Each structure stands twice: as C-alpha cells, then as structure tokens.
Amino acid sequence: MRKPLIKQWLSHYGLFILLLISMLLIWQWIVHLGLVPPYILPSPSSIGRALLEDSQLLLGKHLLATLKEVAVGFLLSITFGIALAAGMHAFRILEKALYPFVVISQTIPLIALSPIFIMWFGYTIWSKVAVVFLTSFFPIVVNTYDGLRKSDHEYNELLLTMGATRWGVFRKIQIPIALPAFFSGLKLSIVYCVVGATIGExxxxxxxxxxxxxxMSSNLNADSMFASVFLLSLIGILxxxxxxLLEKKILKKRGRKNDH
Incomplete structure (x- = not known):
C-alpha cells in the first residue's frame, strides 16, 4: 500500500525542512542580538518584509525579464546542445573537430565575455541570452553525447545486420539509453541558466x-538585495x-512501454 503523498514528501524532505527552520531561527536570533550588523546580514524577517513591500516591482517587471532570459537561453541550449551531441555521435570527424571547442568554451570567464556580448548586442535581451546560453549548453552537450555512447556497439551492429536502419537503431535503442544522462544535463543546465541570467543582468x-x-547593493539596501537573491534561488529550485518531475514522468512512461 502506497503512503499518502504528504507522508512520502515528509519522509524524503522532513530532515531538510527541520534543518532549514533551525537555521532560519538561529539566523534571526543572531541578528536580533546585534551580533551581526543588519546592513551586512539582514534578518529573515527583514528580508520577508522587503519582499512584500517590493513585491509589485520584483514579481512584475524584474522577475518576468529574468524568466524570459532563462527561457530563451535554455531553449537555445537544448536545441543546439542536442544537435551538436547527436552530430558528434554520428560523425567521428565532427567529434574530433568540435569537442575541444566545447571544452574550451567553458574555460573562458563569463565576466570577461559579458562586456563583449554587450558590445555586440547592446543592452538588449540578447546580450543576457548569450551569457545564459554559454553557461548552460555545456552540460546538455556532454551528458547527451556520453549517454548516446553508452549503447552497446556490438548490439547495434547486430541490429543493422538484421535489417534495422541506422535511424531505427538511433531512435529505438540509443535515444532511450541516453535519456537518463540527458536529463542529468538538463537539471544542471536549468540551474546554470539562472546563474547566467544573473551575471548578464x-x-x-x-x-x-x-x-x-x-x-540595491550600490544603495546599501541589504534587505531588498537579499530579497532578490532569495527569488533567484527560488526560481532555480522550482x-x-x-x-x-518531467524526467520521472517520461522515464516511467518509457518503462511501461518496455514492459509491454
């Protein structure tokens, strides 16, 4: 018999919630006693008040702008990441030519590239999207490519000799095997998207x-600054x-198909 959903959730995250509440209470107590100046580390209650007072501005214009940059950059990362990984898997010459460039792209500090993107695209959304894309496409490319390589080469050759097409082998065998690695890349990528958007902005x-x-930092408004940081963290978590959830749903559906 399955546990109720709330009990399952508490069994997985109960200790985390307890630790989080304890940390917030200790944080509030330290600031309340004056052990840390509030302009350096505001209390959780002060951050909450700032979040409520600035909610119209934070949850309107600024939140929507960040979400738009994250969404566009993430979609571009998925599109080009999958295409590049599949191309390198299918054609060895592409892997030899392009894989080193994929690695090199991650060795360049984003802080150094952001002014270049601003010079190219101006203060438009595309300068931020470029930072998001450069930050987030690497996990998708590498994880998808590694996932596609996990399929048994000899088994693939056997299917080809039995009349299967390369596209059929790719679609029926290699893609399902690569899905767990692909979703691992997506989970890393979506978090990096939020980081990239923040750096660009x-x-x-x-x-x-x-x-x-x-x-807010330049105005020494620590409460509002921490409120925006809290929202950025919340976006990444959600x-x-x-x-x-998407990974569980798709892999579970795949599992049911394989059982039949």
Whole structure:
C-alpha cells in the first residue's frame, strides 16, 4: 500500500525542512542580538518584509525579464546542445573537430565575455541570452553525447545486420539509453541558466532580478538585495524540480512501454 503523498514528501524532505527552520531561527536570533550588523546580514524577517513591500516591482517587471532570459537561453541550449551531441555521435570527424571547442568554451570567464556580448548586442535581451546560453549548453552537450555512447556497439551492429536502419537503431535503442544522462544535463543546465541570467543582468542590464540586486547593493539596501537573491534561488529550485518531475514522468512512461 502506497503512503499518502504528504507522508512520502515528509519522509524524503522532513530532515531538510527541520534543518532549514533551525537555521532560519538561529539566523534571526543572531541578528536580533546585534551580533551581526543588519546592513551586512539582514534578518529573515527583514528580508520577508522587503519582499512584500517590493513585491509589485520584483514579481512584475524584474522577475518576468529574468524568466524570459532563462527561457530563451535554455531553449537555445537544448536545441543546439542536442544537435551538436547527436552530430558528434554520428560523425567521428565532427567529434574530433568540435569537442575541444566545447571544452574550451567553458574555460573562458563569463565576466570577461559579458562586456563583449554587450558590445555586440547592446543592452538588449540578447546580450543576457548569450551569457545564459554559454553557461548552460555545456552540460546538455556532454551528458547527451556520453549517454548516446553508452549503447552497446556490438548490439547495434547486430541490429543493422538484421535489417534495422541506422535511424531505427538511433531512435529505438540509443535515444532511450541516453535519456537518463540527458536529463542529468538538463537539471544542471536549468540551474546554470539562472546563474547566467544573473551575471548578464549584473554586468549590463536595465531590468531583471540581477540588475535589481546590483542596484540595491550600490544603495546599501541589504534587505531588498537579499530579497532578490532569495527569488533567484527560488526560481532555480522550482525549475530544477520541474525538470525532475518531467524526467520521472517520461522515464516511467518509457518503462511501461518496455514492459509491454
């Protein structure tokens, strides 16, 4: 008999919730006693008040701008990441020519590239999307490519000799085997998207939660700055959870098909 959903959730995350509440209470107590100045580390209650007071601005213009950058960058990362991984898997010459460039792209500091993107695209959404894309496409490419390589080469050759087409082997065998690795890449990528959007907005933006955080930091408004950081963290957690749910749903559906 399956446990109720709430009991399952508490059995998985009960200790985390208890630890989180304890940390917040200790944090509130430390700031309340004056052990840490509130302009350096505001209390959780102060951050909550700032979040409520600035909710119209934070949850309107700035949140939507950040989500738009994350969504566009993530979709581009998925499109080009899958295409590049499949191309390198299918054609050895592409793997030899392009894989080193994929690795090199991650060795360049994003802080150094952001001004270049601003120079190319101006203070538009595309300068931020470029940062998001460069941050997030690497896990998708590498994990998808590694997942496709996991299929048994001898088994694939056997299917080809029995009359299966390369596309059929790719669709029926290699893609299902690569799905767990692909979703691992997606989970990393979606979190990196939020990081990339924040960096892009921090260095050259006029809207978004990263821009708002920078503006509040320069005004020494710690409460509002921490409120925007909290929202950025919450976005990352929710998007990560959405990918996890999608992964479970698709892999479970795949499992039922294989049973039949």
């Amino acid at each position: 921090w260095l050259g933006g006029s809207e978004g939660l990263g821009y708002y955080s920078r503006r 998007l990560f959870a959405a990918i996890v």
